[in-house]
Amino acid sequence: MxxxxxxxxxxxxxxxxxxxxxxxxxxxxxxxxxxxxxxxxxxxxxxxxxxxxxxxxxxxxxxxxxxxxxxxxxxxxxxxxxxxxxxxxxxxxxxxxxxxxxxxxxxxxxxxxxxxxxxxxxxxxxxxxxxxxxxxxxxxxxxxxxxxxxxxxxxGVRREPTGRLRHVAHLGVRTRDFAYVVRHRVPPTEEFRVELTGPAGEVWTWGPAEARQRVTGPALDFCLLVTQRVHRADTALTATGPDADSWLDIAQAFAGGPGDGRAPRS
CATH class of the missing domain: 1.20.120.450 (dinb family like domain)
Structure with missing residues (x-):
């Protein structure tokens, strides 16, 4: 904590x-x-x-x-x-x-x-x-x-990501079930493993190491996705397992109704 x-x-x-x-x-x-x-x-x-x-x-x-x-x-x-x-x-x-x-x-x-x-x-x-x-x-x-x-x-300004992204990523992980509930869907019962690479190359992890459902990739991409500032297709995130894969399509760290997200860049 x-x-x-x-x-x-x-x-x-x-x-x-x-x-x-x-x-x-x-x-x-x-x-x-x-x-x-x-x-x-x-x-x-x-x-x-x-x-x-x-x-x-x-x-x-x-x-x-x-x-x-x-x-x-x-x-x-x-x-x-x-x-x-x-x-x-x-x-x-x-x-x-x-x-x-x-x-x-x-x-x-x-x-x-x-x-x-x-x-x-x-x-x-x-x-x-x-x-x-x-x-x-x-x-x-x-x-x-x-x-x-x-x-x-x-x-037109590019902000350099900082270690503060870990707070955003943490909330993105913690709101996994909320993303399902707000769409009137039943959340998965299985725990996920999330492994994200922070701005300084450090690895941030959540969930059991042996979990079958996994999400890996850059922390910045994950934070952009869960705040719906980028389309999943424009990230380098990888999902292993069908539940992890479906989560990345609906991930939402903010309160309120289902967000519309952003369109793909290409």
Whole structure:
């Protein structure tokens, strides 16, 4: 288990890298379209700010979060929250860039402070299953990295992968069953072995070494796949076993309904 202090430190570092990409942009550049259809750079930052605020609410006032969630569910099923999320991103994107950036900065700092104050064993409500403070920090890391990838892509910037990818990969492995459930399919009962090569050549592993169902390949490719930033055909991932193979077609580390993913590059 990764210590919460390390998780939140990595989350702040990841956020700071994305912040550096957008902080010097002229206002008109915030309207640059990203690979997510209909989402500009401003939409991406607004989504991060909004989701950090929702996580902050979950960490500080679970009852208020549950009431907000119930109100949203009355409008659309919880597995069809795409419109809800799009509307929130659209509203935030209308803010002047300087104000939006300040909102995001303030929210993520407040969230980190709140997560460090969550008592051990406490489960925080969320749009998916309830989670611990550590899991929430990991989920925020995943979202920040994924939306930061979209921003960098839109701006023509290549970000160097770091060891922080391990948090994203860990969540991708842990959400294996969720990817099936959200599609109304029965998850496999057999454990998988996942072996990924990190940015520095280190190997990260999950699951029993003797497992018959296996996934191997670059950690970056796996993280891009589970956040649905790349089509499986454009990765160097290898699946051994029919269940592992089917998982890579639907892998999803984020809450909400089944994602549409990205089209193949070729």
């Amino acid at each position: 990764v210590e919460l202090q390390q998780l939140v430190a990595d989350l702040l570092d990841e956020s700071a890298e994305i912040d550096a990409l957008v902080s010097g942009l002229p206002d008109e550049a915030w309207a640059t379209q990203t690979p997510a259809p209909g989402w500009t750079v401003a939409h991406q930052v607004a989504h991060l700010a909004w989701t950090d605020q929702r996580a902050l609410l979950a960490a500080t006032d679970g009852d208020a979060f549950q009431a907000e969630l119930a109100e949203a569910a009355a409008t659309a099923p919880l597995d069809q929250l795409g419109t809800f999320v799009d509307e929130a991103a659209g509203q935030g994107a209308e803010e002047p860039p300087a104000e939006l950036l300040a909102t995001w900065r303030r929210g993520r700092e407040d969230l980190v402070d709140a997560l460090q104050g969550v008592p051990d064993g406490t489960k925080l409500p969320w749009y998916g299953p309830p989670m611990s403070a550590g899991s929430m920090a990991t989920a925020r890391m995943m979202e920040t990295w994924a939306h930061g990838y979209d921003i960098a892509d839109a701006l």
